[in-house]
Amino acid sequence: MLGSISEGTTHITGFLNGADCISTVNCFKAMGVNIEYDGGSEVLVHGAGLFGLKEPASILDCGNSGTTTRIISGILAGQSFVSRLTGDKSIQKRPMNRIIEPLRLMGADIISEKGNDCVPLKISPAKLKGITYHTPVASAQVKSCLLLAGLYAEGETVVSEPALSRNYTELMLGEMGADITESGPSIILRPGRKLNSIDINVPGDISSAAYFIGAGLIVPDSDILIENVGINPTRDGIIRVFRDMGGKIDIINRRTVAGEEVADINVKSSDLSGTEISGDIIPTLIDELPLIAVAAAMAEGTTVIHDAAELRVKESDRIALVTRNLKAMGADIESTDDGFIINGKDGEPRPLKGTVIDDAFDHRIAMSFTVAGLNASGVTEIMHPLCVDISYPEFFNDIVNCTQ
Secondary structure (H helix, E strand, O other), X not given: OOOOOOEOEEEEXXXXXXXXXXXXXXXXXXXXXXXXXXXXXXXXXXXXXXXXXXXXXXXXXXXXXXXXXXXXXXXXXXXXXXXXXXOOOOHHHOOOHHHHHHHHHOOOEEEEOOOOOOOOEEEEOOOOEOOEEEOOOOOHHHHHHHHHHHOOOEOOEEEEOOOOOOOHHHHHHHHOOOEEEEEOOEEEEEOOOOOEOOEEEOOEOHHHHHHHHHHHHHOOOOEEEEEEEEOOOOOOHHHHHHHHOOOEEEEEEEEEEOOEEEEEEEEEOOOOEOOEEOHHXXXXXXXXXXXXXXXXXXXXXXXXXXXXXXXXXXXXXXXXXXXXXXXXXXXXXXXXXXXXXXXXXXXXXXXXXXXXXXXXXXXXXXXXXXXXXXXXXOOOEEOOHHHHHHOOOOHHHHXXXXXX
């Protein structure tokens, strides 16, 4: 996205060939951006500049990507043409009012065409003004949407969060020349500067590495080295939580690559204990909570997870799905409005048993319960395995290679 609205050519290495990323590429190609991509790990984005996008000939399809849908809306709000956004059946149920409302406060002309605060969205030309906005929940998608809209607004845009969400957007905006600063819980963007292309090396995603971290902890006699993983402090909550649970996790070969902290992660089988997870750490591991719940079912004692109501409006109701599937595997788990209560072992083994997993086409559920199946008796069947293509097309191949 940033490369598309910058000046010059952005060279990306380490690109993820996942469906969400491809949806983003296709959206910007539809707006006239020259993007060279052959299905590999390198991408060249020949930027059109802040005002060089062209009106798409048809509705922009964001696929299954909430990130694409919400963040691109900020860019489209500042354009001189009408655009429309849609997505798959899952995206058509996900709440978009969290961006519609603040964008309207900035003067944007954005509507939910069905009047249900979901896609399809229609965004028409409008004059934007900077605002100060306090997000109700910590959300990198909302923050990024408003900051990108701020590039096209008159006056400064200030986004303040109750807790720090992942900060990739503001780091990259700074690297590309935007006038952006941090002041306590607030990010301040002042318009007027063009963005300049840069070379970007994308480290391994900790949300994808998480499944191997979890597997390494719960599968007996495991010893796994996961190389080149981004350990940005706004994303490393899973490491902190698993260490608190007694996980044997060593961070080695720390380095900085393009302004991001990167390291190798060594994981060994561990006797885990229950814990409580809540508050400011939740935004740093929101996507990993289904996996943490799986591990907690095999830990000693009780794990309580709350302040995670956001899980109910992801690609699926992840609180409901995790609870239902873990119960089917024999775990002692109850759902709450904003999380789980998971009673693990109480001095006696509580082995999981294989079953058919209803993943509801949710990639995080499918991958989390694949990990559960590695340490369960009998056969675990994932109903819709191809849904992992959203974020990790090589997941099952890597699991097989790791367990041979």
